[in-house]
Amino acid sequence: MQTSGNMKWLWLAIGAVVMLALPQLVTSSFAIDIFIRILLFSFIGVAWNLMGGYAKQLSLGHAAYFGLGAYTSTIMQVNYGISPWIGMIAGGVVAMLASLPIGWLCFRLRGPYFTIATIATAQVLMLIFLKFRDFAWGAEGTTIPNLGSAPLMMQFEEKSSYYYVVLGLLVVGLWITHQIEKSWIGYYLVAIGEDEDAAEAVGVNAPKVKRDIYMISALLTALAGTFYTQYIYFIDPATAFSFSVSIEAALVSIVGGIGTLWGPVIGTVLLETTSALLQSWLGSSVGGIQLTVYSLILMAVILWRPTGLIGFATDIYHRTIRRKPARA
Amino acid sequence: MWETLAQAVINGLLIGGIYALVSIGVTLIFGVVKIVNFAQGEFVMIGMYISFFLATQFGIDPLASLVASMPVLFLAGVLIQHFLIRRVLGPNDMPQIFLTFALSLLLLNLSLMLFSANYRTVHTSYSDEAWHIGGLYIPVAKLIAFVVAMALSGLLWVFLHTTDLGRAMRAASQNRDVAMLMGINPNRVFAVAFGTALALAGAAGSLLMPFYSAYPFVGQVFVLMAFVAVVMGTLGNVMGALVASLMMGVAESLGIQFVGADSGLIVVFALLLLTLAFRPSGLGARRGR
Numbered sequence: 001m002q003t004s005g006n007m008k009w010l011w012l013a014i015g016a017v018v019m020l021a022l023p024q025l026v027t028s029s030f031a032i033d034i035f036i037r038i039l040l041f042s043f044i045g046v047a048w049n050l051m052g053g054y055a056k057q058l059s060l061g062h063a064a065y066f067g068l069g070a071y072t073s074t075i076m077q078v079n080y081g082i083s084p085w086i087g088m089i090a091g092g093v094v095a096m097l098a099s100l101p102i103g104w105l106c107f108r109l110r111g112p113y114f115t116i117a118t119i120a121t122a123q124v125l126m127l128i129f130l131k132f133r134d135f136a137w138g139a140e141g142t143t144i145p146n147l148g149s150a151p152l153m154m155q156f157e158e159k160s161s162y163y164y165v166v167l168g169l170l171v172v173g174l175w176i177t178h179q180i181e182k183s184w185i186g187y188y189l190v191a192i193g194e195d196e197d198a199a200e201a202v203g204v205n206a207p208k209v210k211r212d213i214y215m216i217s218a219l220l221t222a223l224a225g226t227f228y229t230q231y232i233y234f235i236d237p238a239t240a241f242s243f244s245v246s247i248e249a250a251l252v253s254i255v256g257g258i259g260t261l262w263g264p265v266i267g268t269v270l271l272e273t274t275s276a277l278l279q280s281w282l283g284s285s286v287g288g289i290q291l292t293v294y295s296l297i298l299m300a301v302i303l304w305r306p307t308g309l310i311g312f313a314t315d316i317y318h319r320t321i322r323r324k325p326a327r328a
Numbered sequence: 329m330w331e332t333l334a335q336a337v338i339n340g341l342l343i344g345g346i347y348a349l350v351s352i353g354v355t356l357i358f359g360v361v362k363i364v365n366f367a368q369g370e371f372v373m374i375g376m377y378i379s380f381f382l383a384t385q386f387g388i389d390p391l392a393s394l395v396a397s398m399p400v401l402f403l404a405g406v407l408i409q410h411f412l413i414r415r416v417l418g419p420n421d422m423p424q425i426f427l428t429f430a431l432s433l434l435l436l437n438l439s440l441m442l443f444s445a446n447y448r449t450v451h452t453s454y455s456d457e458a459w460h461i462g463g464l465y466i467p468v469a470k471l472i473a474f475v476v477a478m479a480l481s482g483l484l485w486v487f488l489h490t491t492d493l494g495r496a497m498r499a500a501s502q503n504r505d506v507a508m509l510m511g512i513n514p515n516r517v518f519a520v521a522f523g524t525a526l527a528l529a530g531a532a533g534s535l536l537m538p539f540y541s542a543y544p545f546v547g548q549v550f551v552l553m554a555f556v557a558v559v560m561g562t563l564g565n566v567m568g569a570l571v572a573s574l575m576m577g578v579a580e581s582l583g584i585q586f587v588g589a590d591s592g593l594i595v596v597f598a599l600l601l602l603t604l605a606f607r608p609s610g611l612g613a614r615r616g617r
Contacts, residue, residue: 058425105601108608111421112364112563116555117604123552124597247433254426271408288440288544295433302423302430303415 007206019167023160032159036231038272039166040224045256045264046173047220050213050251053259054186056193057210061118062221062249064102064125065095067240069222071129071136071231077153078142079135084154091176095222096215103214107207110196119246126241137175141236144229154230162231169227170265173220177261180213189213193259221249251294255301257310266309271297331463336585337578339377342470344577345477349532350552351561351569352481353525357503359564360521363413363424367432369551371401373439375533376448376542383450383537390450390537391472397530405526406519413522414515428453432547439544447541455538457517473535480531481570488566497521501564553580556600561612568612575599 023032044066051057072094073087106117110225130139149157156162180186188209191199200206212250229235248271254268282289305312350368367399375397379390388396412431416423457468488494499507500517508514532550533542540546554569557576561568575594583595603611 058422105605109604112358112425113559113604113608115364115425116559117601119552119554120597120600124594124601127591127594127597131588131594187474247429250426254422258422287445288437291433291437292441295430295437298430299412299427299434302427303412306423 005122024165029159032163034272034276036159036163036166038268039163039170039232041229041252042265042268043166043170043173044221044245044249045252045268046170046177046225047217047224049253049259050177050180050189050217050220050263051210052250053253053263054180054193054290055127055210055213056259057214057305058111058115058250059106059118060115060243060246060250061102061122062217063241063243063245064118064122065099065128065218066220066228066245067122067125067237068095068098069225069242070235071225072237073226074142074144074229075135078144078210080148083152084226084230085152088154088223091222091226092133095218099215100211103211105320107214119243122241122243122246129237129241137236139237141239143235144233144235146233154226161216162227166227166231169220169223174261174265176216176220180216181261185209185213189301190259224294251298253308255298257308260308260310263308263310269310335464336492336581338464338466340578340581342467342474343581344574345474346532346536347550347553347577348481348570348573349477349528349535350550351573352484352566353528353563354551354554354558355561355566356484356497356521356528357525358499358558359566360578361409361413361417361518362495362504363421365522365525366425366429366551367435368525368529368554369547369549370432370435370439371404371529371547372533372536372550373544373547374404374435374541375401375530376479376537376540376546377439378530379445379534379537380448380450380542381505384514389452390534391476393535393537394476394531397534398527401530402523402527405523406432407521408526409519410515414518417518430449432551436544436547445544445545447543450537451539452538452552462553467539469538470571473539476535477532480528484528487524493517493520534613553577553596556596560600560603560610562610565610565612568610572611578587 010291020293022035026032026035044062048059048062049237052059068087069091072091073084076082076087076090077084086179102118102121106114106121109117129136132138147153147155149155151161180189188204188206191202191204192206192209196206225240229240232239233302252267252271253264255271257263271294274293278290278293307314333565350372355369356367357363357368370507376399378400382388382393382396383390408431411448412427413424416427434611454468454472458469459466459468488498496512496517497520499510500512500514500521504514507517553576554573557572558569560576561570561572576599579595579599582590583592587595607613
C-alpha cells in the first residue's frame with residue numbers, strides 16, 4: 001500500500017496508543033485473555049512467516065521450538081529456581097541450536113517431503129520428552145508454582161501485565177520481520193520462495209540464508225513457548241509440542257496473507273475473534289465447532305483468495321479507492 | 329527370545345497391512361495428481377463409522393460392509409477431486425497442502441460434532457478369536473484384515489498393469505505432461521486415482537472395525553504412519569509404500585516389544601529421519617538425487 005511516510009508514522013502512533021491503552025479501557029478478564037491469545041498467536045505466526053511465508057518453506061513442525069522454549073525455561077525454573085526471563089533467553093538459544101541439525105535434515109528435502117519431515121521432528125521431540133521422567137515429569141507434566149506477584153519470575157497478579165509482555169514480543173517480532181523485509185536477505189528469501197534453483201543460479205547462497213532465518217524463526221517461536229507456559233502455569237509434552245501449535249502458526253499466516261508483515265496478525269485477529277465469539281455463543285456444548293469453522297474459513301481463503309485477507313484488502317483498496325490495478 | 333521376536337514381527341506385519349492400504353492411497357494420489365492428501369486418515373475414520381453404523385443399525389458384519397464403504401468413499405473421492413482439488417492444481421504446492429489439510433480439520437471436527445469423542449466398537453464372533461501355532465498367537469480378525477489388505481493391494485497392482493485406465497494412471501504418474509500429450513484425459517484419470525485412494529482408505533476402516541475402536545481422531549494414528557511409510561518408500565511409488573508400510577508396522581512392534589510400551593513411534597520416526605538423512609528421496613527412488 002502506498003501510504004506516504006508521514007501517514008505511516010501517524011498510523012503507527014495511533015496504533016501504539018490504542019494497543020497500550022486497551023487493557024486499561026477493557027477490564028473484563030475474558031476480553032484480556034482473548035487479547036493475549038491474539039497477540040501470542042500473532043507472534044507465533046510472525047515467527048513462522050519468516051520461513052513459511054517469505055521463503056515458502058512449509059513447516060508444520062514449529063511446535064518443536066515452542067516446546068523446547070517452554071521446557072527449557074520451566075526446567076530451569078522448577079528444578080533450579082532460575083527466573084523464566086533468563087530461561088526464556090536460554091530456551092531461545094536451545095531452539096536455535098536445535099534448528100541447526102533439524103534444518104540440515106529437512107532443508108535438503110523439498111515440498112511435501114519437507115513438510116512431513118518437519119512434522120516428524122516435532123513428534124520425535126514430543127516422544128522424547130514423554131520419556132524424560134526424572135527432570136521433565138514425563139507424560140503427566142507439572143504445574144508451575146504460583147508465586148502470586150513476582151515480576152522478576154515472570155509472574156503477575158494482573159492479566160494486563162501478561163498482555164504487555166506478549167505485546168512487547170510481538171513488536172520485536174514485527175520489527176525483526178520489517179528489518180529483514182527491507183534488507184537484501186528479505187529479497188533472497190522471496191527469491192528462494194519463488195524458485196530455489198533459479199535463486200541459487202543467480203548467486204543466492206540458499207542453504208545459508210535458509211539456515212540463518214530458520215534460526216531466527218526457531219528462536220522467536222521458543223520465546224512464545226516460555227511465555228505460554230508461564231501464562232497457563234502448566235506444562236506437559238502434549239501441550240508444549242502440540243501439533244495444533246504448528247497448525248495455528250501456519251494457519252494464521254495463510255489466512256491473513258503469507259509473506260507479508262501484517263498477514264499473521266490479521267489472520268489471528270479473524271480466527272481468534274471468530275473462535276471467541278463461537279465459544280461465547282455456544283459455550284463448550286458442541287465440541288469441534290470452533291475448528292470446523294476455522295477449516296471452512298481456511299478452505300474459503302485458499303479457494304477464492306489465495307493471497308489471504310491482505311491480498312483481498314489490497315484488491316478492494318485499489319479497485320474502489322485508488323482505481324489502480326492491483327498487483328497480481 | 330526367538331518366540332518374542334517372531335511374535336513381534338507377526339504383530340507388526342498384521343498391522344502393517346492396514347498401514348499399507350492407507351499409504352498406498354496417499355502415494356497413488358501423489359503419483360497421479362501430484363498432491364499430498366493430508367485428509368487420508370479422516371477417510372479411514374469415515375470408513376470405520378460407515379461400518380459401525382451398518383453393524384449397529386442393520387446388523388451387518390463390518391467385513392461385509394466393505395461393499396458399502398469402498399464405493400461410498402470412491403464416489404466421495406471423485407467429487408472432492410472434481411469440486412475442490414481440481415481448483416488448486418498448479419505449480420505452487422502451498423494451496424494444495426493447505427486445502428487437503430483444511431479438509432482433514434473439517435472432517436475431523438465435523439465427526440466430533442456429529443458423533444462425539446466416544447469410542448465406538450463393534451463386537452463380532454471372531455473379534456476375540458485367535459490361533460495358536462507353536463508358541464505364536466495370531467488374532468483372527470487381524471489376520472483377515474491383513475489378507476484382505478494384501479488382496480486389495482494385489483488387485484490394484486493388476487488394475488494398474490493390465491487395464492487401459494490403470495496404464496493411463498501409471499503413465500500420468502511417471503510423466504504427466506507426456507501422458508497428457510498422448511491423449512490421456514487428466515480430469516478423468518485424476519478423479520479415478522482420488523476415488524481409488526479413498527476407497528482403499530474406506531476398506532482400511534471397515535477392516536479395522538472388528539478389532540479397533542472408531543473415534544474422531546482415529547485417522548491421525550494411521551495417517552502419521554502412512555506418511556512415514558510413503559516418504560520412506562518414495563512418494564508416488566506404490567510398491568515402495570507397500571513394502572515400507574510392512575516395515576513400519578514391524579519397526580513399531582519391535583519398538584514396543586524391546587524398547588518400551590510407549591516407544592513404538594520413536595523407533596519408527598528414528599528410522600524415517602535416518603532414511604531421510606541418507607536417502608532424501610526414500611528407499612524406492614529409482615536413482616539418488
